[in-house]
Amino acid sequence: MEINLISDTVTRPSKEMLSAMMQAKVGDDVFGDDPTVNQLQEKVANLFGMEAALFFPSGTMANQVAIKLHTQPGDKLYCDKYAHVYNFEGGGAAFNSGVTCSLIDGDRGMFTAAQLEKSLTPNDNIHLPLSSIVCIENTTNKGGGACWDFEELKKIKEVCIKNDLAYHLDGARLFNALVAKKETPQQYGKLFDTISICLSKGLGAPVGSLLIGTKEHMAKALRIRKLFGGGMRQAGYLAAAAIYALDNNVERLAEDHQKTKELATTLASCNFVEQIEPVETNIVIFYLKSTIDEASFLQKMKEKNILMVSMGDGKLRMVTHLDYTDEMHSKCIEILKSI
Numbered sequence: 001m002e003i004n005l006i007s008d009t010v011t012r013p014s015k016e017m018l019s020a021m022m023q024a025k026v027g028d029d030v031f032g033d034d035p036t037v038n039q040l041q042e043k044v045a046n047l048f049g050m051e052a053a054l055f056f057p058s059g060t061m062a063n064q065v066a067i068k069l070h071t072q073p074g075d076k077l078y079c080d081k082y083a084h085v086y087n088f089e090g091g092g093a094a095f096n097s098g099v100t101c102s103l104i105d106g107d108r109g110m111f112t113a114a115q116l117e118k119s120l121t122p123n124d125n126i127h128l129p130l131s132s133i134v135c136i137e138n139t140t141n142k143g144g145g146a147c148w149d150f151e152e153l154k155k156i157k158e159v160c161i162k163n164d165l166a167y168h169l170d171g172a173r174l175f176n177a178l179v180a181k182k183e184t185p186q187q188y189g190k191l192f193d194t195i196s197i198c199l200s201k202g203l204g205a206p207v208g209s210l211l212i213g214t215k216e217h218m219a220k221a222l223r224i225r226k227l228f229g230g231g232m233r234q235a236g237y238l239a240a241a242a243i244y245a246l247d248n249n250v251e252r253l254a255e256d257h258q259k260t261k262e263l264a265t266t267l268a269s270c271n272f273v274e275q276i277e278p279v280e281t282n283i284v285i286f287y288l289k290s291t292i293d294e295a296s297f298l299q300k301m302k303e304k305n306i307l308m309v310s311m312g313d314g315k316l317r318m319v320t321h322l323d324y325t326d327e328m329h330s331k332c333i334e335i336l337k338s339i
C-alpha cells in the first residue's frame with residue numbers, strides 16, 4: 001500500500017466521479033456550446049455571488065490570465081515572497097505580461113495591509129514601474145496551508161481602493177480555508193476583483209480551474225485564454241468532474257485537516273524532528289534534525305511506502321487528500337512512530 005503525501009493533486013477520480021464524467025452532455029466550448037462547461041461556470045459564479053466565471057485547464061493559466069487582465073507591460077505586481085504566482089509559475093508574470101514582482105516579506109505567505117502600504121511606490125514618479133495589482137494566496141502553499149485573517153484581507157482591499165490597484169486572489173486551495181475558518185465564498189466574492197480556484201487539488205477532480213469576476217473582466221479573460229492557447233473543445237467531461245467535486249468533496253476537507261493535525265501531533269513526538277510549522281489545513285511542514293541526512297531519510301520513508309516532498313534544507317512537506325484513507329493514516333502514524 002503506497003501512501004502518497006506528496007500533494008493533494010495525486011488523487012484519482014472516484015468511480016462516482018468517473019460515472020458523472022461519462023454521462024456529461026458536451027459540445028464545443030470554444031464556440032461556447034458545451035452545456036456542462038456553461039453549467040459549471042454559472043454554478044461557480046453564483047456560488048461566489050460574482051457575475052461570471054471561466055473554465056481553465058490549470059490554476060497557473062487562470063492566475064496568468066488574471067495578471068494579464070489587470071496589467072500593462074512594465075507594471076508592478078505586489079505579492080508575498082512565497083507567492084505561487086512569483087515562485088512556481090515559470091516566471092509567467094514576466095513572460096506573459098511583462099510585469100515586475102515586488103515581494104513583501106510576510107509570515108508563512110501572508111502580509112499585512114501596513115506592510116503593503118509601506119512597499120507601495122508612487123505612480124507619479126516616472127522612474128518607477130506603475131503599481132497595478134495585488135495578489136494574495138489563500139491558503140498559502142509554500143506557507144504550509146496557512147489561512148489569512150479575513151479582517152486583514154478587508155484592510156488590504158481598502159489600500160487597493162485608495163491606490164487604484166486590482167485585487168486578485170489565488171484561491172487554488174480556497175475551499176480548505178473556507179472549511180477551516182467557516183467562511184463563505186460570497187465573502188470572498190464581495191472583496192476581490194478576480195478569484196482563481198482549483199478543482200484538481202483537495203477537491204479531487206482530475207483537471208480544472210476557474211477564474212471568477214465581472215462579466216466585463218471574464219469577456220476580456222476569454223480573449224486572453226484563447227491567446228494563451230487555453231481554449232478546450234468537449235471540456236464538459238472535465239467540467240462534470242468539477243461539478244461532482246463541488247457537490248461532494250468540499251465539506252469532507254475537514255477530515256483531511258483533522259488527519260494533518262494528527263500527523264503533526266505524531267511528528268512532535270518523533271526524535272528525528274527539529275520543528276513543525278503550525279497546521280491549519282491539509283499541509284504539514286516540518287524540519288529534520290540537522291544531524292539527519294535528508295536524502296537517506298526520504299529513501300527510508302520510501303522503502304516504507306510513504307512518499308513526501310523535500311522543500312530543501314531538511315524542510316519536508318506532507319499533504320493529505322481524499323485518497324489518503326483512514327487505513328493509510330493509521331499505518332502512516334504507526335510507521336512514523338517506529339522510526
Ligand SMILES: *Cc1c(COP(=O)(O)O)cnc(C)c1O
Nearest residue numbers: 058059060061084137141170172
Ligand atoms: C497548485 C497551485 C496553483 C495552480 O497550479 P496548477 O498546477 O497550474 O493547477 C496556483 N496557486 C497555488 C497556490 C497552488 O497551490
